[in-house]
Amino acid sequence: MNILMPTAGTPYRFSDLFFAKLGLFRSKKVVKKFSGILKGYFNVENIAFVNSGTTANFIIYKILKDLRKRDEQVEIILPAYTAPSLLLPIDAEGLKPVLVDIDPATFNLDVTKVKEKLNSKTLAVMPIHMFGLPCEVDSLLALTKDTDVFVIEDGASALGSTVEGKHIGTRAPFGFYSLNRGKNVSTLAGGIITWNNKDLADSFEKYIGELTSLPAHSQFIMFIKFIALSLAVRPFTYTLLNPIVAKFKYTTLHTHFDSFQYTKMQAALGINLWKRIEYLDQKRVENGLRLLEIFKEKNGIRIPLIPNGSRVAFNQFPVIVEDLEKRSLIIERLKQTGLETTTLYDHPLHNIFPEFNKAGDDPYPNATYLAEHLLLIPPHAQINQKILATVQKVINELA
Ligand SMILES: Cc1ncc(COP(=O)(O)O)c(C=O)c1O
Structure with missing residues (x-):
């Protein structure tokens, strides 16, 4: 049997699972304690937890609707290549997505094209730090300064990256x-939600307080899922479970999201995981730097521009492979050596949802190209020097 290294994931240790289980019997203070740890980690004053990034985004929209100057402000500007699930909270709050192409150099939102989309209906611009790569935010803050437009950073895949x-x-x-x-x-x-105006704390608390909390039996099922996830991201069990695990990967389109409160058990697990956060972050940074070296200046392969002053905790290391046959060959060869890769979303938002693409011509060609030519190499903490040396060998042979 060819043992495969999973594309994602940090295996939980026994102690993580043990403390998580204890969390079930602790008071709500455990969530407060996790907040305190993360306030220190991010160096922020305001933080809150919910059940998902999607719900975090949803709550932020609720707050922005309360804060907006005019009811006509309904437009959310976001890149045409990103997680399709980001459209769900926009839709749920009766808002309207407005797309902008990506920058082929950074693989992120093309910030120079945001200005032309701003108008009296704009509520927010959302720079999304895709794959862990910091999207330029300062120019968007300058552009929206003294306007009624808010900036929301989506760091869903970039926890640990700094500029x-x-x-x-x-x-x-x-x-x-x-x-x-x-x-x-x-x-x-x-x-996790962060915000900088402490006067909004009550509003966040109110909206999060209105979410249902998971009943005990669902929390028990959640604990079983912790164990399953821990197994699913270990090479041996991942290989065994691959036919089942494949079904839970983000390849299918989500049409619905549930919102509920973060659980004490998850907070207790988080507290334990944060004891080794420096190591987990550092591995992603180091593996990413090594992959940059491996893929740079290779024929027909493009690597992303790394913003000045940034430390990138890659969620996945992205490259664009111009020749699709070569991309398939790389995927196949890496798989034979035991490393699984992904291509993530095969289509940009405007091709998944035809209402964005009425004119027929491709309005966001860079996003389409990225979606069709992307290859993602996992940089997580289980990826070791030996695996990276194999990647280097395969890439040197094929590119
Ligand atoms: C860029 C981005 N934003 C938001 C989300 C939503 O996060 P969650 O899956 O926790 O709802 C995702 C998830 O894939 C994402 O990749």
Whole structure:
């Protein structure tokens, strides 16, 4: 049997599961304690937890609707290549997505094209730090200064990335992260919200307080899922479980999201995971740097531009492979050596949802190209020097 290294995930240790289980019997203070730890980690004053990044984003929209100057402000500007699930909270709050192409150099939102989309209906611009790569935020903050437009940073896949020592997601007035499986750190699921105006704390508390809390039996099932996830991200069990695990990967389109409160058990798990956060972050940074070296200046392969002053905790290491046959060959060869890769969303938002693409011509060609040519190499903490040396060998042979 060819043992495969999973594309994502940090295996939980026995102690993580033990403390998580104890969390079930602790008071709500455990969530407060986790908040305190993360306030220190992100260096922020305001933080809250919910069940997912999607719900975090949803709550932020509720707050922005309360804060907006005019009811006509309904437009949310976001890149045409990103997680399709981001459209769900926009839709749920009766808002309207407005797409902008990506920058082929950074693989992120093309910030120079945002200005042309701003108008009296714009409620927010959402720089999304895809794959862990910091999206430029300062120019968007300058562009929207003295306007009624808000900036929300989506750091769902970029927890741990910093620019000039400051965590991404904390530059703009609002930011959020995901603790879902497959993200940089995971408590099975979860969403973190950060904001910079302390006067909004009561509003966040009110909206989060209105969410239902998971009943005891669902929390028990959640604990079983912790164990399952822990097994699913270990090479041997991942290989055995592959036919089942494949079904839970983010390849299918989500049409619905549930919102509920973060659980004490997840907070207790998070507290234990944060004891080794420096190691987990550092591995993603180091593996990413090594992959940059491996893929740079290779024929027909493009690597992303790394913003000045940034430390990138890659969620996945992205490259564009121009020749699709070569991409298939790389995927196949890496799989034979025991490393599984992904291509993530095969289509940009405007091709998944035809209402964005009425004119027929491709309005966001860079996003389409990225979606069709992307290859993602996992950089998580289980990826060791030996695996990276094999990647280097395969890439040197094929590119
Ligand atoms: C960029 C981005 N934003 C938001 C989300 C939503 O996060 P969650 O899965 O925790 O709801 C995801 C999830 O894949 C994502 O990749």
